[in-house]
Structure formats: structure tokens, C-alpha cells
Amino acid sequence: MISAALTQRIRAAVEAGFDEQLRATAELVAAPSLRADEEAAQDLIEARLSAFGLEVDRWKIASDELEAHPGYGPSTVDYTRMSNVVATYRPERETGRSLILNGHIDIVPEGPEAQWSRSPWDAEVRDGWMYGRGAGDMKAGLIANLFAFDALRRAGLAPQGRIHLQSVVEEECTGNGSLAALLRGYTADAVIIPEPEEDALVRANVGVLWCTIRVSGEPTHPREMANGFNAIDAAYQVIGALRELESEWNAEKDRHRYFEDLDHPINFNIGGIRGGDWPSSVPAWCELRLRVALYPGMTAAEALAAVEDCVRAAAAGSGSAGESARHSFDVEVIPDGFFSEGYVLEPGSDAEALLEVTHRAAFGHELTSFTTPGYLDGRVFVNYGDMPCLVYGPVSENIHGFDERVSIESIRRCTESIALFIAEWCGVEEIEESSAASAASAA
Numbered sequence: 001m002i003s004a005a006l007t008q009r010i011r012a013a014v015e016a017g018f019d020e021q022l023r024a025t026a027e028l029v030a031a032p033s034l035r036a037d038e039e040a041a042q043d044l045i046e047a048r049l050s051a052f053g054l055e056v057d058r059w060k061i062a063s064d065e066l067e068a069h070p071g072y073g074p075s076t077v078d079y080t081r082m083s084n085v086v087a088t089y090r091p092e093r094e095t096g097r098s099l100i101l102n103g104h105i106d107i108v109p110e111g112p113e114a115q116w117s118r119s120p121w122d123a124e125v126r127d128g129w130m131y132g133r134g135a136g137d138m139k140a141g142l143i144a145n146l147f148a149f150d151a152l153r154r155a156g157l158a159p160q161g162r163i164h165l166q167s168v169v170e171e172e173c174t175g176n177g178s179l180a181a182l183l184r185g186y187t188a189d190a191v192i193i194p195e196p197e198e199d200a201l202v203r204a205n206v207g208v209l210w211c212t213i214r215v216s217g218e219p220t221h222p223r224e225m226a227n228g229f230n231a232i233d234a235a236y237q238v239i240g241a242l243r244e245l246e247s248e249w250n251a252e253k254d255r256h257r258y259f260e261d262l263d264h265p266i267n268f269n270i271g272g273i274r275g276g277d278w279p280s281s282v283p284a285w286c287e288l289r290l291r292v293a294l295y296p297g298m299t300a301a302e303a304l305a306a307v308e309d310c311v312r313a314a315a316a317g318s319g320s321a322g323e324s325a326r327h328s329f330d331v332e333v334i335p336d337g338f339f340s341e342g343y344v345l346e347p348g349s350d351a352e353a354l355l356e357v358t359h360r361a362a363f364g365h366e367l368t369s370f371t372t373p374g375y376l377d378g379r380v381f382v383n384y385g386d387m388p389c390l391v392y393g394p395v396s397e398n399i400h401g402f403d404e405r406v407s408i409e410s411i412r413r414c415t416e417s418i419a420l421f422i423a424e425w426c427g428v429e430e431i432e433e434s435s436a437a438s439a440a441s442a443a
């Protein structure tokens with residue numbers, strides 16, 4: 001284990017770089033990287049990584065191999081225009097363990113800006129918080145990875161293991177960005193993802209399925225409304241049936257380890273609805289955008305089949321929600337995003353044991369773990385790469401909501417913890433004076 005003196009040196013280097021780290025975070029928050037519009041923000045990441053003197057691999061994620069993978073989420077955007085950025089550090093002699101430091105560049109929509117108390121892009125720091133869409137989820141963590149890595153060089157230390165610094169797209173909607181990085185060949189002995197996780201470690205999380213449910217009706221003039229069939233009214237029956245399926249799955253939580261203590265681990269979110277053409281025609285169509293959660297161990301294909309059975313039963317008038325239906329109707333389920341399974345980080349890995357140590361050194365208290373009912377890219381590394389993945393990052397509030405913010409003090413301590421983790425996981429050597437000077441001038 002690294003000495004107390006070295007620990008102090010690394011913490012001091014994080015502290016010395018922290019103002020610049022916050023400037024880099026604010027610069028990234030001010031570059032809105034909404035889905036399919038991440039390239040300008042990836043330019044900023046690429047420039048930072050190049051300034052560290054690292055080799056940078058930037059590639060468009062579209063590939064046949066990606067689309068053929070069982071964890072691929074069907075996409076509705078153009079992947080020939082969207083890139084991942086991965087920088088690689090290689091020690092002169094690779095004697096230590098390797099590490100992936102992963103984060104996502106994409107952010108979720110800001111919603112109606114008038115309901116924010118500020119611009120979502122001002123990245124203002126006030127009372128110990130940085131505000132902005134993506135500040136917590138997860139630009140603070142993405143930049144923390146970079147500065148934790150660079151703190152070692154600034155402390156005069158060279159890691160002895162290979163390190164990949166990843167900035168990926170598509171985490172908020174398909175998980176295809178991290179999957180594309182895995183398929184490009186990036187693997188390591190452990191992975192850290194500093195998502196906003198309240199200074200704690202994610203033990204388990206759900207898989208997520210996205211789909212559009214299209215209900216068909218019979219258009220007529222409203223003066224003879226009884227002869228038509230209203231697809232929007234029918235969509236309520238579909239929603240009712242889905243709520244019953246959601247309740248059934250939540251009632252099974254005791255059968256799923258790590259989920260038994262959550263009140264409501266399975267959330268079906270109707271995230272969008274549109275339908276009909278105008279007020280004076282009985283609507284011929286209605287589309288629901290649905291997000292479904294599934295327990296680890298269930299495949300996305302099984303979840304999709306269950307959703308299809310559920311809505312078809314409602315549409316046939318045979319489900320309990322469909323009994324009041326006057327008509328049977330047509331319904332179609334189209335997967336169009338996440339098609340992912342959940343995962344469990346099995347206790348007992350060396351990576352987790354080390355994080356317990358570095359967390360205690362940085363925070364002064366014990367690391368806790370918890371189960372989160374949201375999607376995480378950890379599933380790519382754990383399920384398809386057989387790598388222990390530590391999803392662990394700063395305290396935040398209102399992610400995906402208004403006035404999102406992330407705690408500055410928490411960013412500082414997480415960065416220290418990650419820097420200490422790199423040093424111990426990979427091992428470090430003293431940089432000789434002359435090479436330290438040339439590395440510094442190169443940066």
C-alpha cells in the first residue's frame with residue numbers, strides 16, 4: 001500500500017490542480033452535448049487529453065459489429081456522425097495492473113428552460129455547488145477522471161499500468177457508446193465510472209428497455225364518434241395494463257438480491273405521448289414512449305416479450321385492463337433505445353477492496369454501497385467484458401431535473417480517491433527530473 005507521505009503528495013497535487021479542474025468542468029457544462037450533438041464537447045475532451053501527451057483514438061461508433069451485439073440498443077440517430085474519444089497511457093515497462101476510467105459526454109434534455117432558475121449552461125459555482133445540465137451527470141466525473149490521472153504526473157509519479165481514459169456517447173439512451181469502446185478492444189483489469197452516486201459505490205442496478213407502443217384507431221368525423229375508435233382513449237387502457245405489469249414485477253423484489261430493500265425498484269416511465277392529427281377527427285393513432293426497468297438476470301428480450309404480451313392482451317380486451325374495452329384494437333411495440341440487462345458488482349473483488357481504502361483516505365469515513373434503479377454503462381464492462389466496474393462518484397441533486405447541481409467538495413474528494421486508486425492499482429514510479437520537466441513542458 002502506498003505510504004502516508006505519497007498519499008499526501010497525491011492529495012496535494014489534486015488540490016493544486018483543482019481550480020483548473022473546475023474551469024475545465026465549467027467549460028464542458030457550457031458546451032451542451034445533447035444526443036447526436038456531442039462533437040464540440042468531444043473536441044474539448046480530445047484537446048485536454050492531447051495536452052496530457054497521450055495518444056488519442058477518436059472514431060465514429062457506427063459498425064455492423066455493434067448492431068449485431070446482443071447488448072446493442074436499436075438507435076434512431078446517425079452513428080456515422082457521433083464519435084467516442086479514448087486516450088491511452090502506456091508505461092515504458094508495463095508491470096502494473098491496467099485500468100479504464102470511463103465517463104459519458106452525452107446529457108439529457110434540459111426541458112423547458114423557463115422552469116430553470118438560471119441558464120442550464122452557465123455552470124455557475126455558488127455556495128459550494130456547480131450548476132448546469134450535465135454538471136453532475138456526469139461532466140464533473142468525466143473531468144475528475146482526467147485530473148485524477150494528471151495529478152500523478154504533477155506529483156512527479158508515473159503509473160506502471162496501462163490506462164484508458166474514455167469519453168463515450170449514448171449512455172443516456174442506449175449504452176451503445178461504451179459498448180462500441182469494448183468492441184474496439186479496450187479492456188482492463190478494472191473500470192471506474194464516476195457517475196453521480198452520492199460518494200458511494202453501486203452494488204447492483206437494473207437493466208433498461210426503451211420502446212415505442214403504437215396504438216391504432218379508426219378515424220371518423222366526431223359527429224359519428226361512436227362509429228370510430230379513439231386511439232388516444234385506447235392508449236389509456238395500454239397504460240393501465242403496463243401499470244399492472246409494473247406492480248407484478250415490483251411484488252417480486254424479494255426474489256432479487258440487493259433489490260429487496262428498495263420501495264419500488266421497477267419503474268415504467270411513460271416518457272412521451274403523441275397522437276391524433278387535430279381536434280375534429282377521432283384519432284387514428286397514438287404513440288407512447290416507454291422506459292421499462294428489469295432486474296439483473298432477466299434479458300432485454302424477455303422484458304420486451306413480457307411488454308408485448310401485456311399490451312396485446314389489453315388490445316385484445318382479454319387483460320383485466322381491457323375488459324371494459326368496446327373493441328379490440330391493433331398495437332405494435334417497437335424497441336428504439338436501451339436494450340440492456342442489469343448487473344451486480346459481486347463483492348470481494350480486489351478493485352472494491354482498494355476503493356474502500358482510497359475512499360477512507362480521501363473522505364475519512366467508510367465506503368458504502370447501494371442498489372440503484374437506473375441504467376449504468378457498468379453493465380457493458382461487467383456483463384460483456386467480465387471486468388469489475390466501480391460506479392462511484394460525487395454528490396449531486398436534480399439530475400435529469402431543473403437546476404441540476406454537483407457538490408464541489410465531493411468532486412474534490414472523489415478526485416483524490418480516484419487518483420490514489422490509480423497510484424495503488426497500477427503502481428507508480430518516480431519520474432526522473434529531466435523527463436518530468438519535458439512532460440511538463442509538453443503539457
Ligand code: ZN
Binds near residue numbers: 104
Ligand atoms: Zn450518467
